[in-house]
Amino acid sequence: xxxxxxxxPTGTVHLLSSVVKxxxxxxxxxxxxxxxxxLIERTVAGERTFGVLTKLDLMDKGTNALDVLEGRSYRLQHxxxxxxxxxxxxxxxxxxxxxxxxxxxxYFATSPDYGHLAGxxxxxxxxxxxxxxLESVIRSRIPSITSLINKSIEELExxxxxxxxxxxxxxGAQLYTILELCRAFDRIFKEHLDGGxxxxxxxxxxFDNQLPAALRKLPFDRHLSLxxxxxxxxxxxxxxxxxxxxxxxxxxxxxxxxxxFRGPAEASADAVHFVLKELVxxxxxxxxxxxxxxxxxxxxxxxANEALERFRDEGRxxxxxxxxxxxxxxxxxxxxxxPQEVEKAGNPGNSGNTASQAVDRYSDGHFRRIGSNVSSxxxxxxxxxxxxxxxxxxxxxxxxxxxxxxxxxxxxxxxKEAKQLGQLLDEDPAMMERRLQCAKRLxxxxxxxxxxxxxxxxx
Numbered sequence: 465x466x467x468x469x470x471x472x473p474t475g476t477v478h479l480l481s482s483v484v485k486x487x488x489x490x491x492x493x494x495x496x497x498x499x500x501x502x503l504i505e506r507t508v509a510g511e512r513t514f515g516v517l518t519k520l521d522l523m524d525k526g527t528n529a530l531d532v533l534e535g536r537s538y539r540l541q542h543x544x545x546x547x548x549x550x551x552x553x554x555x556x557x558x559x560x561x562x563x564x565x566x567x568x569x570x571y572f573a574t575s576p577d578y579g580h581l582a583g584x585x586x587x588x589x590x591x592x593x594x595x596x597x598l599e600s601v602i603r604s605r606i607p608s609i610t611s612l613i614n615k616s617i618e619e620l621e622x623x624x625x626x627x628x629x630x631x632x633x634x635x636g637a638q639l640y641t642i643l644e645l646c647r648a649f650d651r652i653f654k655e656h657l658d659g660g661x662x663x664x665x666x667x668x669x670x671f672d673n674q675l676p677a678a679l680r681k682l683p684f685d686r687h688l689s690l691x692x693x694x695x696x697x698x699x700x701x702x703x704x705x706x707x708x709x710x711x712x713x714x715x716x717x718x719x720x721x722x723x724x725f726r727g728p729a730e731a732s733a734d735a736v737h738f739v740l741k742e743l744v745x746x747x748x749x750x751x752x753x754x755x756x757x758x759x760x761x762x763x764x765x766x767x768a769n770e771a772l773e774r775f776r777d778e779g780r781x782x783x784x785x786x787x788x789x790x791x792x793x794x795x796x797x798x799x800x801x802x803p804q805e806v807e808k809a810g811n812p813g814n815s816g817n818t819a820s821q822a823v824d825r826y827s828d829g830h831f832r833r834i835g836s837n838v839s840s841x842x843x844x845x846x847x848x849x850x851x852x853x854x855x856x857x858x859x860x861x862x863x864x865x866x867x868x869x870x871x872x873x874x875x876x877x878x879x880k881e882a883k884q885l886g887q888l889l890d891e892d893p894a895m896m897e898r899r900l901q902c903a904k905r906l907x908x909x910x911x912x913x914x915x916x917x918x919x920x921x922x923x
Contacts, residue, residue, distance in 0.1 A: 514597075515544040516590065520578070521571055528577040533585075542597070545590045546578065606916060613913050620906040627899045628756050631889050635882035638889055642760065642877055645753050646870055649764055653747040654866055661750075663743050667862060670735045671854040678728035679846055687721055688835040690828060696720070697834060714838065715794070721842045722791040729783035729853050736857050737776040740865055744768045756895050760888040767873035772865060779860035783853050790845050798841055 515538070517529050531537040533544045548568045550559055565588060572582040583589070631641060656663040686692070697713030744765060748754060754761045877885075 513540055514542050514590075514594065515540050517544060517546045518549055520546045521548045530577060533578075533581060542593070543584065545593065546572075546581075546585045547587045547590060548572075549587075610913065610916055613909050613916070617906065617909045617913065620902055620909065623902050624899065624906065626752060627895060627902065628753060631891065635885055638882065638885040639877065642885065642888060643874070645751070645757070645760060646764060646873070646877075648753050649747055649751045650870060652750050653743060653768075653869065656743045656747060657862065657866055663739070663746060666739045666742075667736055667858075670732055670739065671857075674735055675728060675732045675853060676850060678731060679725075679850060682724045682728070684721055684724070684839060684842060687724070688717065688839050690831055690835065693717065693831045693835045693838075697831065710834065711799070713834065714799070717834070717838045718794060718841055719791045721838060722787060722845060725787045725790075725846070725849055726784060729787055729849070730780050732853055733776055733779040733783055733857055733861065736779070736861050737772060740772050740775075740861065741769055744772065744869075756891050757889050758892055759890050763888060764870070764873065767876075768869055771869050771872060772861075775861040775864045778864075779857050782856040782860050786849060786852050786856060790849065795841070795844070798844070 515532075517532060520529060523529070529546060533546055535544065548571050550561075550564045554564060565586070568586050569582075569588075572578050572585045575582075578585055631638065652661065655661045657667075658664065693713075696716050697710045700710060700712035700716050748761055748765050748768075754764070880888075
């Protein structure tokens with residue numbers, strides 16, 4: 465005999481011992497007594513254990529099972545029940561159960577041994593006893609069952625909300641759904657830019673780290689070397705030497721130096737563009753409502769990236785204009801100071817020595833001063849561009865992405881026919897199947913809850 469440990473992990477030995485003792489006791493009552501001991505999900509406490517004695521009509525005359533039935537030999541929490549089944553002869557003669565139950569009632573009612581227990585004997589009484597016990601067990605479990613069902617309903621409704629409701633076939637409703645999905649994506653994208661979600665800080669990193677590092681790496685030392693300064697200044701005035709300061713030489717040196725700023729300016733616009741594209745990708749992935757519609761998801765991504773390309777082009781043009789403006793109009797005040805500095809660099813006490821000053825204008829010291837002056841001016845412009853380039857990029861790219869990322873897409877959507885809108889809302893088949901299964905389960909749980917509620921109120 466084997467019992468699963470899950471049924472009674474601690475009382476197996478005790479249960480076997482009790483069954484054996486009961487069997488020996490009944491054998492003492494009569495050698496013809498056949499004992500049927502039925503265990504119905506027995507627990508250690510015995511609250512679900514019922515004892516049943518069968519074939520009482522086959523016991524030898526002068527013997528009975530009253531000690532067992534009345535609980536004196538082996539007491540159970542629930543009363544013992546004796547029954548009389550159909551004999552093999554009855555089965556062979558096809559005696560139906562209705563007749564067999566009538567004979568059973570007559571047996572207990574007329575039995576001198578069991579007459580006083582007739583109302584608590586028989587298969588019909590056993591069925592009522594078990595039904596009543598089962599009803600009480602179910603009733604005691606109803607609160608926990610109801611709680612479990614309600615929890616399952618809440619989880620399924622939450623999943624249904626996550627999966628989304630079925631799509632309407634009306635063109636107006638479809639357009640409204642598409643616009644709502646676009647707004648959900650746009651809201652998440654703005655949260656990334658404004659700091660509600662991670663990622664927008666990378667744009668600041670471009671301005672605070674990448675741009676200054678690129679400016680520091682520009683090859684001004686090579687462009688303003690003594691040899692190059694001599695070459696540029698000497699070629700700038702042609703056959704006529706400059707009179708006071710080599711203005712054309714200064715302009716060419718400054719313009720050549722400022723042209724180096726184009727690279728970092730365009731690179732900053734490209735870097736911000738890359739960050740914005742990555743934020744679009746992340747925002748689409750985080751927009752749960754869009755996962756139902758892969759086609760619409762792809763269309764929104766394409767429209768957003770196309771808009772970012774336009775913003776990037778405008779940003780690049782603007783930062784290049786900033787560099788060109790610095791090169792096209794130099795700061796006059798800076799150049800007005802140059803003659804004074806040249807005079808101070810000479811010998812102010814010997815102003816008549818103009819010949820020596822003229823000679824000095826062609827010395828290495830003179831060209832080094834020119835290179836130093838240009839370097840100072842380029843440094844001043846660099847600080848200005850370090851501030852204005854981020855402003856231009858934010859205005860042309862980041863600000864426009866926040867304000868009008870999907871404006872062109874909205875215009876295109878408004879022109880589409882109902883069939884085209886439906887194609888954008890071609891839901892993922894796996895998602896549709898999942899929603900269908902959830903809906904079926906939800907319906908079953910709700911029906912079970914209603915059934916339990918009706919039974920509870922009826923009682």
